[in-house]
Amino acid sequence: MAVLLAAGYYILSVAVFILLYNASRRRQRLPPGPKGLPLIGNLFDVPNDYAWLRYKELGQQYGSDIVHMQALGNHILVLNSMKAAVEILDKRADISSDRQSTMMLDELSGLGRAWTQLGHNDSWRIHRRLFHQHFRPSAISQYHTKQTKAIRRMLSFLRESPAQYMDHIRFMAGSMILDVVYTLDVQPGDYRIKLAEMVAHVSTEVFTAGVWMVDMIPMLRHLPTWFPGAGFKIQAAKWKTTVDRSYDIPYEQFKASMHEGGGEPCLASALLSSAEDVEELERMDKVYSSLTGTAYIAGTDTTVSTLASFVLAMTIFPEAQLAAQAEIDRVLGGTRLPDINDKANLPQVTAILYETLRWNPVLPLALPHRTTADTSYDGYYIPAGTVVLGNSWAILQDETLFPEPQLFKPERYLNGDGSLNSSAHYPIETFGFGRRICPGRYFAQDAVWLAIAHILAVFKIERARDGDGKEIVPTPEFTARIVSMPKPFECKFKVRSPQAESLIESAALGG
Protein backbone atom coordinates (compact mmCIF):
# COMPACT_ATOMS: atom_id res chain seq x y z
CA MET A 1 0.00 0.00 0.00
CA ALA A 2 2.77 2.41 0.97
CA VAL A 3 4.46 1.70 -2.37
CA LEU A 4 1.24 2.46 -4.26
CA LEU A 5 0.76 5.71 -2.36
CA ALA A 6 4.36 6.71 -3.04
CA ALA A 7 3.93 5.91 -6.76
CA GLY A 8 0.65 7.90 -6.85
CA TYR A 9 2.31 10.83 -5.14
CA TYR A 10 5.22 10.67 -7.57
CA ILE A 11 2.96 10.65 -10.67
CA LEU A 12 0.90 13.53 -9.25
CA SER A 13 4.04 15.60 -8.59
CA VAL A 14 5.32 15.03 -12.12
CA ALA A 15 1.91 15.98 -13.58
CA VAL A 16 1.74 19.16 -11.48
CA PHE A 17 5.31 20.01 -12.43
CA ILE A 18 4.57 19.62 -16.17
CA LEU A 19 1.37 21.67 -15.90
CA LEU A 20 3.13 24.46 -14.02
CA TYR A 21 6.03 24.31 -16.40
CA ASN A 22 3.69 24.55 -19.41
CA ALA A 23 1.75 27.40 -17.78
CA SER A 24 4.94 29.37 -17.13
CA ARG A 25 6.05 28.83 -20.73
CA ARG A 26 2.64 29.95 -22.02
CA ARG A 27 3.38 33.38 -20.59
CA GLN A 28 6.27 33.63 -23.04
CA ARG A 29 5.14 34.09 -26.64
CA LEU A 30 6.16 30.85 -28.30
CA PRO A 31 6.09 30.62 -32.11
CA PRO A 32 2.78 29.50 -33.65
CA GLY A 33 1.90 25.84 -34.05
CA PRO A 34 -0.81 23.28 -33.37
CA LYS A 35 -2.41 23.40 -29.94
CA GLY A 36 -1.28 20.37 -27.98
CA LEU A 37 -3.05 18.15 -25.46
CA PRO A 38 -2.47 18.49 -21.71
CA LEU A 39 0.70 16.74 -20.50
CA ILE A 40 1.72 15.14 -23.81
CA GLY A 41 1.55 18.33 -25.88
CA ASN A 42 1.87 17.75 -29.64
CA LEU A 43 3.08 14.16 -29.33
CA PHE A 44 0.51 12.99 -31.88
CA ASP A 45 0.99 16.01 -34.19
CA VAL A 46 4.68 15.35 -34.88
CA PRO A 47 4.59 13.86 -38.38
CA ASN A 48 6.60 10.75 -39.27
CA ASP A 49 6.09 10.52 -43.03
CA TYR A 50 6.98 13.38 -45.39
CA ALA A 51 7.37 15.60 -42.32
CA TRP A 52 8.92 18.36 -44.48
CA LEU A 53 5.68 18.66 -46.47
CA ARG A 54 3.50 18.73 -43.37
CA TYR A 55 5.72 21.36 -41.74
CA LYS A 56 5.44 23.58 -44.80
CA GLU A 57 1.63 23.20 -44.74
CA LEU A 58 1.55 24.06 -41.03
CA GLY A 59 3.63 27.18 -41.71
CA GLN A 60 1.10 28.26 -44.36
CA GLN A 61 -1.81 27.46 -42.04
CA TYR A 62 -0.37 29.65 -39.25
CA GLY A 63 0.93 32.32 -41.63
CA SER A 64 4.43 32.02 -40.22
CA ASP A 65 7.82 30.93 -41.55
CA ILE A 66 8.53 29.13 -38.28
CA VAL A 67 6.38 26.47 -36.62
CA HIS A 68 6.58 25.33 -33.03
CA MET A 69 5.50 22.12 -31.31
CA GLN A 70 6.02 20.68 -27.88
CA ALA A 71 6.06 16.97 -27.15
CA LEU A 72 6.43 15.75 -23.55
CA GLY A 73 8.10 18.99 -22.57
CA ASN A 74 10.53 19.00 -25.55
CA HIS A 75 10.34 22.00 -27.85
CA ILE A 76 10.60 21.50 -31.61
CA LEU A 77 11.01 24.43 -33.98
CA VAL A 78 10.83 24.11 -37.76
CA LEU A 79 12.35 26.80 -39.99
CA ASN A 80 10.54 26.95 -43.33
CA SER A 81 12.28 30.00 -44.83
CA MET A 82 15.80 30.91 -45.84
CA LYS A 83 15.51 34.05 -43.71
CA ALA A 84 14.74 32.08 -40.55
CA ALA A 85 17.44 29.49 -41.28
CA VAL A 86 20.09 32.18 -41.84
CA GLU A 87 18.97 34.12 -38.77
CA ILE A 88 18.84 31.19 -36.33
CA LEU A 89 21.20 28.52 -37.69
CA ASP A 90 23.86 30.65 -39.39
CA LYS A 91 24.01 33.97 -37.55
CA ARG A 92 23.35 32.38 -34.14
CA ALA A 93 25.39 29.23 -34.77
CA ASP A 94 27.12 29.67 -31.40
CA ILE A 95 23.86 28.66 -29.68
CA SER A 96 22.15 26.52 -32.36
CA SER A 97 24.76 23.90 -33.25
CA ASP A 98 24.18 21.28 -30.59
CA ARG A 99 22.59 17.86 -31.26
CA GLN A 100 19.83 16.13 -29.32
CA SER A 101 21.19 12.98 -27.77
CA THR A 102 18.86 9.97 -27.53
CA MET A 103 19.33 6.65 -25.76
CA MET A 104 18.44 4.43 -28.73
CA LEU A 105 20.36 6.34 -31.39
CA ASP A 106 23.46 7.30 -29.46
CA GLU A 107 23.98 4.46 -27.03
CA LEU A 108 21.96 1.30 -27.61
CA SER A 109 22.15 0.98 -31.41
CA GLY A 110 25.81 2.08 -31.59
CA LEU A 111 24.97 4.75 -34.20
CA GLY A 112 26.39 7.30 -31.77
CA ARG A 113 29.85 6.26 -33.00
CA ALA A 114 29.22 8.64 -35.89
CA TRP A 115 30.66 12.02 -34.95
CA THR A 116 27.65 13.61 -36.68
CA GLN A 117 25.86 12.89 -33.38
CA LEU A 118 28.32 14.69 -31.09
CA GLY A 119 27.10 17.73 -29.18
CA HIS A 120 28.54 21.20 -29.83
CA ASN A 121 31.58 20.56 -27.64
CA ASP A 122 35.36 20.19 -27.75
CA SER A 123 35.22 16.59 -28.92
CA TRP A 124 33.08 17.65 -31.93
CA ARG A 125 35.53 20.52 -32.63
CA ILE A 126 38.46 18.09 -32.76
CA HIS A 127 36.60 15.76 -35.16
CA ARG A 128 35.39 18.60 -37.35
CA ARG A 129 38.82 20.26 -37.55
CA LEU A 130 40.58 17.01 -38.50
CA PHE A 131 37.88 16.10 -41.02
CA HIS A 132 38.04 19.56 -42.58
CA GLN A 133 41.82 19.28 -43.01
CA HIS A 134 41.25 16.35 -45.35
CA PHE A 135 38.04 17.46 -47.08
CA ARG A 136 38.42 21.24 -47.48
CA PRO A 137 38.41 22.63 -51.04
CA SER A 138 42.23 22.71 -51.30
CA ALA A 139 42.51 19.07 -50.13
CA ILE A 140 40.01 17.29 -52.32
CA SER A 141 41.98 17.31 -55.58
CA GLN A 142 43.96 14.38 -54.09
CA TYR A 143 40.79 12.26 -54.39
CA HIS A 144 39.91 13.02 -58.03
CA THR A 145 41.87 10.05 -59.41
CA LYS A 146 40.09 7.60 -57.10
CA GLN A 147 36.70 9.20 -57.75
CA THR A 148 37.24 9.01 -61.51
CA LYS A 149 38.41 5.39 -61.29
CA ALA A 150 35.26 4.26 -59.43
CA ILE A 151 33.00 6.14 -61.84
CA ARG A 152 34.69 4.76 -64.96
CA ARG A 153 34.38 1.23 -63.60
CA MET A 154 30.65 1.87 -63.12
CA LEU A 155 30.27 2.64 -66.85
CA SER A 156 31.07 -0.98 -67.82
CA PHE A 157 28.64 -2.32 -65.21
CA LEU A 158 25.93 -0.01 -66.54
CA ARG A 159 26.54 -1.24 -70.07
CA GLU A 160 26.50 -4.91 -69.03
CA SER A 161 23.35 -4.85 -66.88
CA PRO A 162 21.58 -1.49 -67.29
CA ALA A 163 18.42 -2.61 -65.48
CA GLN A 164 20.46 -2.94 -62.26
CA TYR A 165 21.59 0.68 -62.48
CA MET A 166 20.84 1.34 -58.81
CA ASP A 167 23.12 -1.54 -57.71
CA HIS A 168 25.91 -0.11 -59.86
CA ILE A 169 25.49 3.41 -58.50
CA ARG A 170 25.47 2.01 -54.97
CA PHE A 171 28.61 -0.05 -55.55
CA MET A 172 30.36 2.90 -57.19
CA ALA A 173 29.63 5.24 -54.26
CA GLY A 174 30.61 2.64 -51.65
CA SER A 175 33.79 1.48 -53.38
CA MET A 176 34.85 5.08 -54.04
CA ILE A 177 34.70 5.99 -50.36
CA LEU A 178 36.35 2.74 -49.21
CA ASP A 179 39.21 3.52 -51.60
CA VAL A 180 39.52 7.14 -50.42
CA VAL A 181 39.31 6.24 -46.74
CA TYR A 182 41.28 2.95 -46.54
CA THR A 183 42.77 2.36 -50.04
CA LEU A 184 40.58 -0.69 -50.46
CA ASP A 185 40.06 -2.00 -53.98
CA VAL A 186 36.82 -3.93 -53.45
CA GLN A 187 34.77 -6.04 -55.87
CA PRO A 188 30.96 -6.15 -56.00
CA GLY A 189 29.65 -8.25 -53.11
CA ASP A 190 32.59 -7.41 -50.80
CA TYR A 191 31.54 -7.95 -47.17
CA ARG A 192 32.77 -4.48 -46.16
CA ILE A 193 30.38 -2.88 -48.64
CA LYS A 194 27.63 -5.16 -47.31
CA LEU A 195 28.39 -4.11 -43.72
CA ALA A 196 27.98 -0.46 -44.58
CA GLU A 197 24.71 -1.18 -46.38
CA MET A 198 23.53 -2.95 -43.23
CA VAL A 199 24.36 0.15 -41.18
CA ALA A 200 22.25 2.25 -43.55
CA HIS A 201 19.49 -0.28 -42.91
CA VAL A 202 19.96 0.05 -39.12
CA SER A 203 19.60 3.84 -39.34
CA THR A 204 16.42 3.45 -41.37
CA GLU A 205 15.02 0.98 -38.82
CA VAL A 206 15.90 3.19 -35.85
CA PHE A 207 14.30 6.24 -37.45
CA THR A 208 11.33 4.43 -39.00
CA ALA A 209 10.19 3.19 -35.60
CA GLY A 210 9.41 6.81 -34.63
CA VAL A 211 9.67 7.56 -30.92
CA TRP A 212 11.31 4.86 -28.76
CA MET A 213 9.88 4.39 -25.29
CA VAL A 214 13.43 4.12 -23.93
CA ASP A 215 14.13 7.65 -25.20
CA MET A 216 11.23 8.96 -23.13
CA ILE A 217 12.05 6.81 -20.08
CA PRO A 218 15.85 6.20 -20.22
CA MET A 219 15.66 4.02 -17.09
CA LEU A 220 14.15 1.28 -19.28
CA ARG A 221 17.64 0.54 -20.58
CA HIS A 222 18.32 -1.25 -17.30
CA LEU A 223 15.52 -3.80 -17.87
CA PRO A 224 16.81 -7.36 -18.20
CA THR A 225 16.38 -8.69 -21.74
CA TRP A 226 13.96 -11.42 -20.60
CA PHE A 227 11.57 -8.80 -19.14
CA PRO A 228 8.30 -8.36 -21.12
CA GLY A 229 8.65 -5.34 -23.42
CA ALA A 230 12.44 -5.38 -23.32
CA GLY A 231 12.74 -6.91 -26.80
CA PHE A 232 14.10 -3.55 -28.01
CA LYS A 233 17.31 -4.30 -26.08
CA ILE A 234 17.92 -7.54 -27.99
CA GLN A 235 17.25 -5.80 -31.30
CA ALA A 236 19.49 -2.85 -30.36
CA ALA A 237 22.31 -5.20 -29.33
CA LYS A 238 22.22 -6.85 -32.81
CA TRP A 239 22.29 -3.43 -34.47
CA LYS A 240 25.20 -2.38 -32.30
CA THR A 241 27.21 -5.44 -33.38
CA THR A 242 26.67 -4.51 -37.04
CA VAL A 243 27.55 -0.87 -36.48
CA ASP A 244 30.67 -1.77 -34.49
CA ARG A 245 31.84 -4.21 -37.16
CA SER A 246 31.41 -1.62 -39.90
CA TYR A 247 33.65 0.80 -38.01
CA ASP A 248 36.18 -1.66 -36.58
CA ILE A 249 36.82 -4.20 -39.36
CA PRO A 250 38.18 -1.94 -42.13
CA TYR A 251 39.94 0.32 -39.62
CA GLU A 252 41.70 -2.52 -37.77
CA GLN A 253 42.60 -4.18 -41.08
CA PHE A 254 44.16 -0.93 -42.22
CA LYS A 255 46.16 -0.56 -39.02
CA ALA A 256 47.45 -4.12 -39.38
CA SER A 257 48.53 -3.45 -42.97
CA MET A 258 50.36 -0.32 -41.80
CA HIS A 259 52.31 -2.36 -39.24
CA GLU A 260 53.33 -4.68 -42.05
CA GLY A 261 54.77 -1.74 -43.98
CA GLY A 262 51.75 -1.26 -46.29
CA GLY A 263 49.06 1.36 -45.82
CA GLU A 264 48.96 3.34 -49.04
CA PRO A 265 47.99 7.04 -48.98
CA CYS A 266 44.37 7.57 -47.92
CA LEU A 267 42.42 9.25 -45.13
CA ALA A 268 43.27 6.50 -42.61
CA SER A 269 47.02 6.67 -43.35
CA ALA A 270 47.02 10.47 -43.20
CA LEU A 271 45.30 10.41 -39.80
CA LEU A 272 47.34 7.59 -38.30
CA SER A 273 50.67 8.99 -39.46
CA SER A 274 49.82 12.45 -38.11
CA ALA A 275 50.03 11.14 -34.52
CA GLU A 276 53.37 12.17 -33.03
CA ASP A 277 53.92 9.12 -30.84
CA VAL A 278 52.34 5.88 -29.65
CA GLU A 279 50.60 7.65 -26.79
CA GLU A 280 48.92 10.14 -29.10
CA LEU A 281 47.97 7.27 -31.38
CA GLU A 282 46.26 5.47 -28.52
CA ARG A 283 44.58 8.62 -27.28
CA MET A 284 43.25 9.48 -30.73
CA ASP A 285 42.29 5.95 -31.78
CA LYS A 286 38.55 6.43 -31.15
CA VAL A 287 38.60 9.79 -32.95
CA TYR A 288 40.33 8.33 -36.03
CA SER A 289 38.01 5.35 -36.20
CA SER A 290 34.97 7.67 -35.93
CA LEU A 291 36.35 9.95 -38.66
CA THR A 292 37.01 7.10 -41.09
CA GLY A 293 33.83 5.12 -40.36
CA THR A 294 31.61 8.20 -40.42
CA ALA A 295 33.01 9.33 -43.78
CA TYR A 296 31.74 6.04 -45.17
CA ILE A 297 28.37 6.11 -43.45
CA ALA A 298 27.60 9.79 -44.07
CA GLY A 299 28.96 9.81 -47.62
CA THR A 300 27.50 6.74 -49.30
CA ASP A 301 23.70 6.90 -49.10
CA THR A 302 23.68 10.64 -49.66
CA THR A 303 25.68 10.29 -52.89
CA VAL A 304 23.57 7.33 -54.05
CA SER A 305 20.31 9.17 -53.45
CA THR A 306 21.55 12.30 -55.25
CA LEU A 307 22.54 10.26 -58.30
CA ALA A 308 19.23 8.37 -58.24
CA SER A 309 17.43 11.75 -58.32
CA PHE A 310 19.61 12.75 -61.28
CA VAL A 311 18.64 9.59 -63.22
CA LEU A 312 14.97 10.16 -62.39
CA ALA A 313 15.17 13.79 -63.54
CA MET A 314 16.86 12.80 -66.81
CA THR A 315 14.06 10.27 -67.44
CA ILE A 316 11.26 12.74 -66.80
CA PHE A 317 12.87 15.86 -68.32
CA PRO A 318 14.76 14.79 -71.48
CA GLU A 319 15.49 18.38 -72.68
CA ALA A 320 18.00 18.95 -69.87
CA GLN A 321 19.85 15.80 -70.87
CA LEU A 322 19.99 16.75 -74.56
CA ALA A 323 21.34 20.24 -73.81
CA ALA A 324 24.12 18.86 -71.60
CA GLN A 325 25.03 16.16 -74.11
CA ALA A 326 25.31 18.72 -76.92
CA GLU A 327 27.74 20.68 -74.73
CA ILE A 328 29.75 17.58 -73.76
CA ASP A 329 30.06 16.54 -77.43
CA ARG A 330 31.16 20.03 -78.41
CA VAL A 331 33.86 20.17 -75.73
CA LEU A 332 35.12 16.56 -75.82
CA GLY A 333 34.39 15.78 -79.47
CA GLY A 334 33.45 12.21 -78.53
CA THR A 335 37.15 11.33 -78.37
CA ARG A 336 37.69 11.10 -74.63
CA LEU A 337 35.86 10.84 -71.32
CA PRO A 338 35.47 13.98 -69.18
CA ASP A 339 37.65 14.75 -66.18
CA ILE A 340 37.48 17.32 -63.42
CA ASN A 341 39.52 19.84 -65.45
CA ASP A 342 36.61 20.07 -67.89
CA LYS A 343 34.37 21.56 -65.22
CA ALA A 344 34.86 25.17 -66.31
CA ASN A 345 33.90 24.26 -69.88
CA LEU A 346 30.80 22.23 -69.00
CA PRO A 347 28.42 24.68 -67.25
CA GLN A 348 25.35 22.68 -68.37
CA VAL A 349 26.63 19.69 -66.38
CA THR A 350 27.24 21.91 -63.36
CA ALA A 351 23.73 23.37 -63.72
CA ILE A 352 22.29 19.82 -63.76
CA LEU A 353 24.26 19.05 -60.59
CA TYR A 354 22.87 22.17 -58.84
CA GLU A 355 19.31 21.47 -59.97
CA THR A 356 19.58 17.85 -58.78
CA LEU A 357 20.71 19.05 -55.34
CA ARG A 358 17.76 21.46 -55.25
CA TRP A 359 15.01 19.36 -56.80
CA ASN A 360 15.10 16.59 -54.20
CA PRO A 361 17.33 17.30 -51.19
CA VAL A 362 18.52 13.95 -49.80
CA LEU A 363 17.98 15.04 -46.19
CA PRO A 364 14.90 17.27 -46.57
CA LEU A 365 15.11 18.35 -42.92
CA ALA A 366 18.94 18.20 -42.80
CA LEU A 367 19.89 16.84 -39.35
CA PRO A 368 18.28 18.23 -36.19
CA HIS A 369 20.18 21.02 -34.41
CA ARG A 370 19.55 21.97 -30.78
CA THR A 371 19.77 25.31 -29.03
CA THR A 372 21.91 25.77 -25.93
CA ALA A 373 20.58 29.19 -24.82
CA ASP A 374 17.28 31.09 -24.91
CA THR A 375 16.84 33.24 -28.01
CA SER A 376 14.07 34.87 -30.04
CA TYR A 377 12.93 35.37 -33.63
CA ASP A 378 10.38 37.89 -34.91
CA GLY A 379 9.33 38.52 -31.30
CA TYR A 380 8.80 34.84 -30.55
CA TYR A 381 10.58 33.17 -27.67
CA ILE A 382 12.78 30.12 -28.41
CA PRO A 383 13.87 28.38 -25.21
CA ALA A 384 17.25 26.70 -24.69
CA GLY A 385 17.09 23.00 -25.50
CA THR A 386 14.79 23.47 -28.52
CA VAL A 387 15.34 20.98 -31.33
CA VAL A 388 15.60 23.04 -34.53
CA LEU A 389 14.81 21.55 -37.93
CA GLY A 390 15.92 23.52 -40.98
CA ASN A 391 13.37 22.60 -43.64
CA SER A 392 15.77 22.48 -46.62
CA TRP A 393 13.03 21.05 -48.80
CA ALA A 394 10.63 23.96 -48.08
CA ILE A 395 13.39 26.51 -48.78
CA LEU A 396 14.43 24.83 -52.03
CA GLN A 397 10.78 24.58 -53.13
CA ASP A 398 10.06 28.24 -52.33
CA GLU A 399 8.54 29.63 -55.53
CA THR A 400 9.74 33.16 -54.78
CA LEU A 401 13.32 31.84 -54.97
CA PHE A 402 12.76 29.15 -57.60
CA PRO A 403 9.75 29.73 -59.90
CA GLU A 404 7.93 26.47 -60.77
CA PRO A 405 9.98 24.66 -58.12
CA GLN A 406 8.59 21.20 -58.86
CA LEU A 407 10.06 21.34 -62.40
CA PHE A 408 13.67 20.30 -63.08
CA LYS A 409 15.14 23.37 -64.78
CA PRO A 410 18.96 23.55 -64.87
CA GLU A 411 18.60 26.81 -66.81
CA ARG A 412 17.88 28.50 -63.45
CA TYR A 413 21.63 28.47 -62.95
CA LEU A 414 22.59 29.60 -66.45
CA ASN A 415 22.84 32.92 -68.27
CA GLY A 416 21.33 33.33 -71.73
CA ASP A 417 24.74 32.55 -73.32
CA GLY A 418 24.95 29.21 -71.47
CA SER A 419 27.53 30.31 -68.89
CA LEU A 420 26.91 29.79 -65.17
CA ASN A 421 24.83 32.52 -63.57
CA SER A 422 26.78 33.52 -60.48
CA SER A 423 23.85 35.48 -59.03
CA ALA A 424 21.47 32.46 -58.95
CA HIS A 425 20.92 31.04 -55.45
CA TYR A 426 23.17 27.98 -55.11
CA PRO A 427 21.16 25.26 -53.23
CA ILE A 428 23.50 25.17 -50.23
CA GLU A 429 20.59 24.21 -47.92
CA THR A 430 20.81 20.64 -49.29
CA PHE A 431 23.99 20.38 -47.23
CA GLY A 432 22.45 21.75 -44.05
CA PHE A 433 23.16 24.82 -41.98
CA GLY A 434 25.56 26.87 -39.88
CA ARG A 435 28.50 25.23 -38.15
CA ARG A 436 27.09 21.74 -38.76
CA ILE A 437 26.90 22.18 -42.54
CA CYS A 438 28.10 19.05 -44.36
CA PRO A 439 31.92 19.06 -44.29
CA GLY A 440 31.99 16.46 -47.10
CA ARG A 441 30.18 18.74 -49.56
CA TYR A 442 33.16 19.67 -51.76
CA PHE A 443 34.10 16.03 -52.13
CA ALA A 444 30.46 15.06 -52.75
CA GLN A 445 29.91 17.73 -55.39
CA ASP A 446 32.96 16.68 -57.37
CA ALA A 447 31.94 13.01 -57.12
CA VAL A 448 28.42 13.73 -58.34
CA TRP A 449 29.63 16.15 -61.04
CA LEU A 450 32.07 13.56 -62.38
CA ALA A 451 29.41 10.84 -62.33
CA ILE A 452 26.88 13.05 -64.19
CA ALA A 453 29.45 14.11 -66.78
CA HIS A 454 30.57 10.51 -67.42
CA ILE A 455 27.07 9.05 -67.62
CA LEU A 456 25.86 11.74 -70.02
CA ALA A 457 29.00 11.46 -72.17
CA VAL A 458 28.35 7.82 -73.04
CA PHE A 459 24.73 6.93 -72.21
CA LYS A 460 21.31 8.12 -73.18
CA ILE A 461 18.88 7.69 -70.31
CA GLU A 462 15.54 6.80 -71.90
CA ARG A 463 12.04 6.07 -70.69
CA ALA A 464 10.96 2.46 -70.52
CA ARG A 465 7.98 1.42 -72.70
CA ASP A 466 4.81 -0.43 -71.77
CA GLY A 467 3.35 -3.48 -73.59
CA ASP A 468 1.88 -1.18 -76.30
CA GLY A 469 5.22 0.46 -76.93
CA LYS A 470 4.16 3.69 -75.19
CA GLU A 471 6.75 5.56 -73.13
CA ILE A 472 6.32 5.32 -69.34
CA VAL A 473 6.87 8.70 -67.69
CA PRO A 474 7.77 7.98 -64.05
CA THR A 475 5.96 9.95 -61.36
CA PRO A 476 8.53 11.62 -59.09
CA GLU A 477 7.97 9.75 -55.82
CA PHE A 478 10.39 9.75 -52.90
CA THR A 479 10.75 7.79 -49.70
CA ALA A 480 9.11 9.33 -46.66
CA ARG A 481 11.68 9.28 -43.84
CA ILE A 482 15.00 10.89 -42.94
CA VAL A 483 16.86 10.06 -46.20
CA SER A 484 14.59 10.89 -49.13
CA MET A 485 15.46 8.56 -52.00
CA PRO A 486 13.51 8.22 -55.28
CA LYS A 487 11.21 5.19 -55.12
CA PRO A 488 12.13 2.47 -57.67
CA PHE A 489 11.31 3.48 -61.26
CA GLU A 490 12.07 2.08 -64.69
CA CYS A 491 14.40 3.65 -67.24
CA LYS A 492 16.90 2.52 -69.88
CA PHE A 493 20.60 3.20 -70.19
CA LYS A 494 21.56 3.04 -73.90
CA VAL A 495 25.13 3.49 -75.12
CA ARG A 496 25.03 6.63 -77.27
CA SER A 497 27.36 5.70 -80.13
CA PRO A 498 30.13 3.33 -81.29
CA GLN A 499 32.67 5.92 -80.05
CA ALA A 500 30.99 5.89 -76.64
CA GLU A 501 31.21 2.08 -76.72
CA SER A 502 34.98 2.21 -77.22
CA LEU A 503 35.39 4.89 -74.52
CA ILE A 504 33.66 2.55 -72.05
CA GLU A 505 35.89 -0.33 -73.25
CA SER A 506 39.10 1.61 -72.82
CA ALA A 507 37.95 2.95 -69.41
CA ALA A 508 37.42 -0.67 -68.30
CA LEU A 509 41.03 -1.41 -69.31
CA GLY A 510 42.15 1.56 -67.22
CA GLY A 511 42.46 3.93 -70.22
Ligand code: HEM
Ligand atom coordinates in the same frame (compact mmCIF):
# COMPACT_ATOMS: atom_id res chain seq x y z
C1 HEM B 1 25.36 14.77 -52.01
C2 HEM B 1 25.91 14.26 -50.93
C3 HEM B 1 25.70 14.76 -49.54
C4 HEM B 1 24.65 15.48 -48.99
C5 HEM B 1 23.41 15.99 -49.70
C6 HEM B 1 24.96 15.68 -47.59
C7 HEM B 1 24.14 16.36 -46.70
C8 HEM B 1 24.42 16.55 -45.36
C9 HEM B 1 23.55 17.21 -44.42
C10 HEM B 1 22.19 17.82 -44.76
C11 HEM B 1 24.15 17.20 -43.21
C12 HEM B 1 23.60 17.78 -41.91
C13 HEM B 1 23.99 19.22 -41.76
C14 HEM B 1 23.34 19.88 -40.56
O1 HEM B 1 23.32 19.29 -39.47
O2 HEM B 1 22.86 21.03 -40.68
C15 HEM B 1 25.42 16.53 -43.37
C16 HEM B 1 26.33 16.33 -42.35
C17 HEM B 1 27.51 15.63 -42.51
N1 HEM B 1 28.01 15.10 -43.68
FE1 HEM B 1 27.15 15.18 -45.51
N2 HEM B 1 26.16 15.09 -47.30
C18 HEM B 1 26.65 14.53 -48.46
C19 HEM B 1 27.84 13.85 -48.61
C20 HEM B 1 28.77 13.67 -47.63
C21 HEM B 1 30.05 13.01 -47.80
C22 HEM B 1 30.57 12.44 -49.15
C23 HEM B 1 30.66 12.99 -46.59
C24 HEM B 1 32.00 12.45 -46.21
C25 HEM B 1 33.00 12.22 -47.04
C26 HEM B 1 29.77 13.64 -45.64
C27 HEM B 1 30.03 13.82 -44.30
C28 HEM B 1 29.21 14.48 -43.41
C29 HEM B 1 29.50 14.63 -41.99
C30 HEM B 1 30.74 14.07 -41.27
C31 HEM B 1 28.44 15.36 -41.44
C32 HEM B 1 28.28 15.80 -39.97
C33 HEM B 1 28.83 17.19 -39.71
C34 HEM B 1 28.63 17.65 -38.27
O3 HEM B 1 27.79 17.11 -37.56
O4 HEM B 1 29.33 18.59 -37.87
N3 HEM B 1 28.65 14.04 -46.31
N4 HEM B 1 25.56 16.14 -44.68
